[in-house]
Amino acid sequence: MNNELDLSQEKPKHGGNLLALRRSLGVLQDVKESWIDLSSAVNRHPWPVPEVPVFLWYELPDLDSLKQAAADYYGANNFVPIAGTQQAIEALPNLLFASEIRHKTKVLVPEVGYQEHGFAWSKWQYAVDTYKNTQDLTVKSWQVLVLIQPNNPSANKLTLAELLSLIETAQVRKAYLIIDEAFIDGVVGASLLSHYQDKAWPACLIVLRSVGKFFGLPGARVGFCFASQLILKGLASVTGPWPIATPATWLLSQAFKDVSWQIQASRDLVSRSQRFEKEIKPLINQFFIALSQSVRWQQSELFYTLFCDEAEGLFEWLQALSIHVRLGDAWLRFALPADTEFDLISKRVQQALLNGQTQGVGQVEEVE
Incomplete structure (x- = not known):
């Protein structure tokens, strides 16, 4: 049995790939000017990045200020800073x-x-299986369980009682429970970290946090892995002494301290979610009414996901309107648009619907 890395x-695939997608289609114009990119589900009202002091580019990273700011923000300090949660994955x-x-x-x-x-576990040749729901977790055996809380893209969440039950199961089995909380920041107190602020951390538990989604800073490539000291020691040994660039370290230290922005951002997500419900969902639903198709929507604080058999058809239709969303297997995920994007989306979709452009998706003309 070969237990080395499987490179085959x-x-x-990922969202946030608009430029690459348009290059593959031979579109050479500056697509950032005319396209609306809702494919990556990050906050479209990001934390306002200040001017970065030039001297930071000349210094090696000192993570002390970032660690302190992160400990204050998360209410816990049993973490290792990493180059986005992807590095821990x-x-x-x-x-x-x-x-x-x-x-x-x-x-x-x-x-x-x-x-x-x-993908990460499969390429190291583990016996990887999938689950559909919480019932599967009780009937299938596992030594490692990965939860996404809330799930991306389904937006499903487990209750605290369900999570604690799974932690107890993992402890009994001497297994690991990995919880990816990349999209959880929009609701104060929703993270499992809040539960363990005054309790001993279970050896089986690993929690991943990201700043790319809520703060809208995926380019900073900053994340945190919360775990037992033994796991943190091992992770730190493979990520090296400088996993995060000096300017990103400085920027996120400021962002974590900006409590007033965080409060306003949470309120803003609620407001834009209400606007999406009122303005965008009804328009998208009209596309399926015209095709006599049923759809199901689910939402998280940062995105809406539509589940339907005609997801690929709607994806192509929206592409023709210069609206880029994330296409999955019978689902589409929409990041919450910025305030300035709502009217543009409504105008383009309404015009296409009025023109009867729900048939012959590939022939829809781009709407300015």
Whole structure:
């Protein structure tokens, strides 16, 4: 049995790829001017980035100020700063189990969810299986369970009681529970970190947090892994002494301290969600009414996801209107638009609907 890294697997696809997509279609104009990109589900009203002092580019990173600001923001300090949660997703499979037992170590990941989780464990040749719902978690065996809280893209969440029950199960099995909380910042107190502020941290528990989504700063590539000291020591040894660039370290230290912005951002997400319900959902639903198709919507604080059999048809239709969203297997995910984008989206979709452009998707003309 070969337990080395399997490089033959196809890499998962991601949102936030507008420029690459248009290049592949031979579109050479500056698409950022005319296109609305809702594909990556990050906050479209990001934290306002100030001017970065030039001297920061000349210095190696000192993570002390970032660690302190992060500890205050998260209410916990048992973490390692990382280059986005993706770095931990990549590193953990090679840290937690010896190579000779990986092929028989069972890992459960969501059937619908961030695909990098399953990809990371599969390429290290673990026995990866998927689950559809919480009932599956009780009937399937696992040594590693990956939860996405809330799930991306389904927006499903487990209750605190359900999470604590799974933690107890993991402790009994001497297994690991990895919870990806990349999209949880929009609701104060929703994170499992709040529960453990005054309690001992379970050895089985690993929590991943991201600043890219709520703060709208995916380009900073900053995240945090919360875990036991043993796991943190191992993770720090493979991420190295400078996992985050000096300017990003400085920027996020400021963002974590900006409490007034955080409060306003949470309120703003609620306001834009209400606007999406009122203005965008009814228009998108009209596309399916014209085709006599049923749809199902689910929402999180930062995105809406539509589940339907004609997802690819709607994706192509929206592409023709210069609106880019995330296409999955029978689902589409929409980031909450910025205030300035709502009217543009409504205008383009309304015009296409009035023109009867729900048939012959590939022939829809772009709407300015």
